[in-house]
Each structure stands twice: as C-alpha cells, then as structure tokens.
Amino acid sequence: MSAQHDISGKTFNYVIIGGGTAGLALASRLSEDPSITVAVLEAGEANLEDPNILLPAQFGKTFGNPKYDWAFLTEKQQFSNGKEFIWSRGKGLGGSSGLNLCAWIKPPAADIDAIEKLGNPGWNWDEYIRYSRRSESFHPPAQEQMDLYPHTYETKLHGTSGPIHTTIPFHCHAIDLLFQKTLVNKGLKTIKDPYGGDINGTWIANANYDPQTWTRSYATTGYFLPARDRPNLTVLTEATVTRILFDDVVTGQQLTATGVEFVNNKGTCQVYAEREVILSAGAIQSPQILELSGIGRPEILKKIGVELKIELDGVGENVQDHTLVGVSFELAGSPEMYAGMRDPLKLQFVSEKVAARGVQESHLLPTSRYLQRPQKLPLLFNVQQQTSHQVEYSRQASESNSTCNWHVLTTKMALTSRYSHSRAFSQSKFFPSIYFLIVVLKLVSYRISAPEPQKSYITILSVLNHPLSRGTIHAKSGDPFDLPSIDPHYFEKDFDLEILVQHIKYVRTMVDAEPLKSSVIREVDPGPNCKNTDGSGFETDYIKNTHGTSWRKSLLSRSGRNILKLLLDTIGSCSMLPREKQGVVDPELKVINGGWIFVTLTNPVRSMEPIISVSWISVSSRFTSRLIPKVGGF
C-alpha cells in the first residue's frame, strides 16, 4: 500500500475518489497502460487477507462494524411511523464488494436496452454483455455439485478470463427444490442459464467465489491485488477526500477539476490530476462530495456554506431504495442444515461447512400473475404523481416487452426472490415496470415472532424493487466528516405500499401449491388474524410496523450492534439523464457542465435497479471501456 508522501502534492493522470467496487476496477484497467499514472484515495482501511471479508459466511461480522461498514443512519421516515434505518455500505478497499452478499446477477436485456432509449447512447444490452463478460472467469460446477443438483449453464454466456471468479456455490438444495417445484407448479418456468438476458424463470445463480478456496472474489482480489505492484498505480487508504479542486477559470459554465483535497492522519493534503478526477464514492457519498465541491442545488449549498460553482438540481435527488417485509411460516420437519444453527452444539459444524463451501444460491422466477387484481392497481395510483421520467420509463418498459422476472438469492442467511410484473403494467403505458425482491430467510432469527424450540421456520421477504417514492441524499453541513442526510421517503407514494400489500397476498398463496403446501404447518407472521379484503388496513399496518425490522432483531440479538436493516441497493443520487430531467451525468458519465470531472457511479440511472445487482463489475468495465480509445491504452 502506498504512503502519504507518495501521493501528497503529486500529479497523476487520473485521480480516483473511492477505492471501492468501481474505483478499483477502473484503476486496474487504466493502469494496464504503463504510461498512465493513477492515484486512488480510499477513506477506509485496506482490510487485505481479512477472513471477515474473504469467508462468505462472515456477513454478520462486517455489517454494522465501523471497520467495514459506513452504517449510515437515515432521517426519521414520515410515512413509516417515524422509524429510522441503518444503511450498510462497504468502507475500505473493495468498498461494498467486500461487504455484499456475492450474488452474481445480470438483468433482463430489455431493462438495459431501456437505458439507451432514455437518451444514453451505447448503454444497451449488446455492449453491456460484451464488457460484463470481460470481468468474469466462470467455473462450471464440479461433479460433486452435479451429483447434488442438476445444474445447467451455457458456457457461451460467461466470461472465462476475467478478474472476478464466479461459480455455482454449494447449496442446501432441499429448500431450493421446495420453492422451485412450488413455483413451477404455480406456472413459472425453469431457466437453463440466467445470464443471457432472459431471467424469467426459476434458476440457481452464481456467486463471485473463487472455487479453489471458496472465498470471496471481489474488487480487491480481482482488480487491485494483481495490479498492486505496478509503478504507475498509487493507492492510499485511510484518506478521506473532502472536496474536488478546480481551476479558477470559469469559461461559460465549464469548470475543470484539477485535483482533490483529502485528509489522513498527517493532516490536509492535495493531489492533482492532469486528465481527470473520477468520483466513485458510491451512491451515498458521491452527491455529498459534489456538494462539498460546489456542485448541486443552490439552497443546499447555501445551507452548508459552500460557494456555488455549478447549479445542478439533480445532485442528491431521485434516490430510490429497496424496502422489504416478511411473511413467515412454520415448516414441518427441519429440511435444512440452517435449522441446526439454533443449536449451539451444531453451530460450529454448520459454520465451518458454510464458510468452507459457500452458501449462496439464487433463483429467478417469473410471475406475471402474482397480482390477483392487476387492474386495480392503477386506480390506487395518481398518474399526476409521476415525473416525466417515470412516464418515459414506463413507456420504454411497455414497448420493450420486458417480461416478468423473479429473482431468488440465498446466502447463509437469505434466499432472495425478485420479480417484475411489467407485463401486468404494460396494459397501461402510464405505469412503470416495478420490480420486487423476495427474500426467503432460512434462519429462524429473522422472523418477527419469537421462535419456539425445536421448530423450523421460513421467512419470505418481499422487497419493493422499483419504488415510485423518490428520496434525497444531501450534505448535512460543510464538514466532510458529517455523514450525509439520507431521506428515502419510504411509502410517500401510496402505490409503493399497495404493491407490498399485493406482494404479501401473493406470498401467502404460495402455500396453496405443492410441495410447499405439505411442508408448511402454519403462517406465523403476519398470521391468520391479519387478513382483509380491501388491500389495506391490517396488511398496511403490518408493513409499516415491520418493514426492514426483522433483520434488526436478529442482528441486535446476535451481535449487539445496532443494525436496523440491511440495505442492498440505492440508486439515483447522480442520475445519468439530461439536465432537464434532473440528470447529473451525461452518457459519458461526465458531470453535466462539469468539464473534466467524471462520475463513475455504479448505479447512475434511476429506475434501473437490475443494473445495481451486476453493476459493481459491469458498469465499471463499461466505463473503463469508454476510456480505452481516449487514453489510447487498452
């Protein structure tokens, strides 16, 4: 790792803010050309060779731990009974790729193509898949795995020589099969390989694990470590960027970034960029750094006492976040080894097995029929509430024939499902494609109600994937160490709540189909008393009271740390859109009117959630590819 004197006062071709997922991928690709000099500044620690990061089953040790997790606290949520939430985000080299759940997922092709149709040339499926393959080295399942489960895949859909290792993890297949068979019996299809743009079926996803060691393969191991000895790459950790520096000459509204100011244990320093300053501090801190540098909404900058350099109203706006709610069932028998984790004597064995082999598993399941009364939903939503962008996205989604998909991801703790029902909404061009995430949690501790000894439970968490409510992330003060104010505006739009109500209703019908039907003894949460006929009342109360809180209970009780909710994905804070649609970056990821500041955010486009799941590699590669001709390197 480089020292402060290697960087302070020096000039590099590129200065990258944030040594996270995108930042390290970009630094690695740029520095492949020995004539290009690159400096990376990362606020967190290096955390190299750290088992808490490398062993996939150690999630509980990093979430909420300030060594690894920023653990942002949201504002009190007006429409969620005043609750506040902790948002986990990776801190340290590798960023959130060192903290996340290692699900290797690609979105449906239609969703990527819609990004281009929104006015971003080159952001389409063909380009996306070309560059995302570059990031991957896929390892097919071993015979031992095939003996346990009939895995299917298509080699041509995978990269084989990229820096990130992916493979199919070992699973606890009893639960997988239970759900797959149930959903197939409810009319869903099975997908041979979900990485070709069609994810509308049930499938088991890959994880970014290295099968040689069954450890996490992430931005640090894949991009940084192989490049660390390059003389043209300088990476400084525990260095917090406080603002971007500009030249004093403002030509029209063009502003040129010349470097950044950062703080480390030696004090305040500066580093200069000859070509570009690249901001890749994640969706939460990137808008804050822009604001601290004088780019954003005038009223925000006035409030925090920063001189306005570029008025850009989209900075920190359009924020979308996933929220979730669970339905729990008691299961007959104990089909999974996870149940053993309640028994301290079995815990060590289970943990070792889990840690050694990886436990993540995924499925994607389509459903266009979970909405029992899809026609009802438009009536619940005021079209006037939509922004022009939402209407446009809706139109694109309808025209692109984006079908329904449902993703299920399992980690040590969770089996997740996601589906969109854009087909249901395509009846009306005014309604956007909405995505959902369902998490099936195998650990009893994730339930709302207290578990009874010797009983087995399963919780299905429904996550609102494409909320209509729009939140904000803004600097709270001029102090760069003051974490930003985050207000996701959960359930500001009634429609979001109604979607979750419908989702709960659908999850409850799963137990009417075999084989789940024979495996479930009873619904525990919300329980038989929480039923109504009009889609409101008990269920909305249940959602408002419990959304995002089930993880809080378990993590508080297990580790004593104050985790309220695990946040997977936040997008929109620096949207890639035209300025008049509150865009912050153009299709080249350059800050609008910002001259040579590039923002490489992994989630630049609002309402494009699927890109989040994969973007931590693919968008970085995508962006890097754009620089290739420009810097003439690779």
Ligand SMILES: Cc1cc2nc3c(=O)[nH]c(=O)nc-3n(C[C@H](O)[C@H](O)[C@H](O)COP(=O)(O)OP(=O)(O)OC[C@H]3O[C@@H](n4cnc5c(N)ncnc54)[C@H](O)[C@@H]3O)c2cc1C
């Ligand atoms: C808990 C969790 C689980 C997830 N699970 C999955 C999953 O299973 N599959 C999947 O595909 N996606 C998952 N995601 C999403 C995915 O990990 C993120 O979208 C992606 O990693 C974001 O990459 P990024 O480069 O934008 O930001 P990050 O990787 O978060 O990098 C930002 C970096 O900037 C640094 N930084 C911030 N401010 C400053 C500053 N002022 N100065 C210097 N450095 C700074 C941060 O410390 C961090 O290292 C998950 C995310 C989380 C939080």
